[in-house]
Amino acid sequence: MVNRKEAFSIQILQLVDAGLVWLGFTVASLLRSPLREIRSLPPTDAAGLEQMTWVLFISVPFTPLLLEFFRFYRTPRTKTTVVSIKQLVRTLFVLGLVLGMIALFIRPLEGIRFDASRVILGGGVILSFLFLLIRDRVFTYLLSNRQVRDIHKERVVIAGSTQEIAQFEAELDPEIIDAWDLTARFDLESCSVDEFYQLLKLHSVERVIFTAGGTSFDRLSLAIEACELQGVEAWVGAAFIRTQIARPTFDVVGNQPMLVLRSTPELSWEVAMKAVFDRVGALFLILATSPLWIVAWLGIRISSPGASAFFAQKRAGRYGKPFRMWKFRTMVPNAEAMLEQIKQEQGNEMDGPVFKLKRDPRIFPFGALLRKLSIDELPQLLNVLLGDMSLVGPRPLPLYEVEAFEKSAHRRRLSVKPGITCEWQAGGRNRITSFEEWVRMDLEYIDNWSLWLDFKILLKTIPAVLFGRGAA
Incomplete structure (x- = not known):
């Protein structure tokens, strides 16, 4: 399952990748004439990119969808270059197959020219591969760098009983925890709400994840109120809770559904x-x-x-x-x-x-x-x-x-x-x-x-x- 923040990031990457595919075919179109001159080939009547807009209509929107199908956007922090290359090869092989079949077998329709330049088709696929791979590796490198520098990590507190916190962490993907600056594991059963309030204030906490299924409702409500008053996001693995300011929404951490009480503008x-x-x-x-x-x-x-x-x-x-x-x-x-x-x-x-x-x-x-x-x-x-x-x-x-x-x-x-x-x-x-x-x-x-x-x-x-x- 993908939470909202991850889904939002994936959508941004898909838009960027769609633009890179467009750039790949555009550059291939611009390189066609110089390449023919270098090889001393005569001018060709093959269609240029302006007559091959159908290539862009197919490749630009569908490449990100194929990349998502082959899980190209998953586990970006730990994904290796070899895995990225395999996913890209599969995606662009399918895309190239579709484009090739259209170029070879579809007859011209009235007002639309379907003949194609092999340089633009082949070069566009190759350049798209290179651009997408570079983007993926740069993104992975930036995530890895940020992961090391705590200043860029989200400051998170996990609150609940000691047993519930340990069970919650054990079920999480390590990549999720690596993205956090895990400020504290707060035991709601043995510590006071005043101590919890001071913890939020002292460490400038950004998010609290409550795993307090067995904690008394009154104690949990007071802890959530402390988050609400300071504008800190409260992610509650519990039933619906009434609030005066915070807007309740649902999200997931790992595979666990969470109730999020947010009193600040939501990511959009x-x-x-x-x-x-x-x-x-x-x-x-x-x-x-x-x-x-x-x-x-x-x-x-x-x-x-x-x-x-x-x-x-x-x-x-x-x-x-x-x-x-x-x-x-x-x-x-x-x-x-x-x-x-x-x-x-x-x-x-x-x-x-x-x-x-x-x-x-x-x-x-x-x-x-x-x-x-x-x-x-x-x-x-x-x-x-x-x-x-x-x-x-x-x-x-x-x-x-x-x-x-x-x-x-x-x-x-x-x-x-x-x-x-x-x-x-x-x-x-x-x-x-x-x-x-x-x-x-x-x-x-x-x-x-x-x-x-x-x-x-x-x-x-x-x-x-x-x-x-x-x-x-």
Whole structure:
């Protein structure tokens, strides 16, 4: 059985492979004339690829289906080159047989030319074989590399009784476990729910798999609630469980059906497009705003010497995982050391753990201009390119502010990637002084997320930046 994440990955690979097959036949068509010239052969009247579109109509969509039939997309981490070659040979042999039979035996239909160039047919099959094999080996290599580096693995906790956890792992394919950073095996029977909550928080856990068939319903419900409040995916091998926020869906791990309680956007083409849009948009914005980067750098170095023009601070990323966020420096060099003194002398305009002061004395004049125009935020586009942030999402907070959260439900805003802009920022952040209201807006964004909602927030951000509305 294939779970949704694996099925989604296979669909992406099938689209890529369909494109590689098209590329193989296209290159073969382009090479036909040069090859004939090298061999000193006269020009031929055989059909070119533009007259052989039937080849593409058959080979492009059906090759990925044949590859799936021969299990080409299974066990990518452990599959050897020999196995891949065998699967490709079988697939392309069937494809070549079908194309050859059509080219030889099907008579021309009205308006359609079915004669074919053997160079295009044979060369297309050979080149498709090479392109697909290279893609497969590169993909396997990347998966193997990521498998070694724990930073790229999904942080997973298996929770249940000791016996159930051992039985669950014994029935799993080792390749599945190898893809995880198995943070802990948590015994729900002997450990408290508070310990479980601290485990999720301490290790920035992304998914919890409950194998708690014999665990009391109350204890299991409390553990699931801890996941729900922090936005951590809960995969439950149990009957239906009622939830207030998380959306229940079914998936599989190995051959075991699982109930998934997910309070964040589910993996989909829309989520994948968001990731692509983030990186393409960030790259475009970096190039488009590059003159502003130079002006900001020069202005900071002249008006506030003694420290770098860039400011880096550890912020809480997805699931609370720390990352280094970049900005243009708008405060005096020792600004962080002065924070407690400023709080005592000036107070805090934002209630809750977040500090906000409209006229912060640590901001030097040119820095205030950068903040008013939001130019100080531009280096965060580098964080988007690196995958730590998104263009749209809840604003990342410093680690010490996250540690000061009074309600565990506030941590659910950490269940998605932080963003450069959000509903709070685009709507004029000076008007909102309630941290509860800020969190409410972030959670509303998470619960109603769509790609169109991101576009709307980006469009609202443009006038907020141009008119300096809500800048601080």
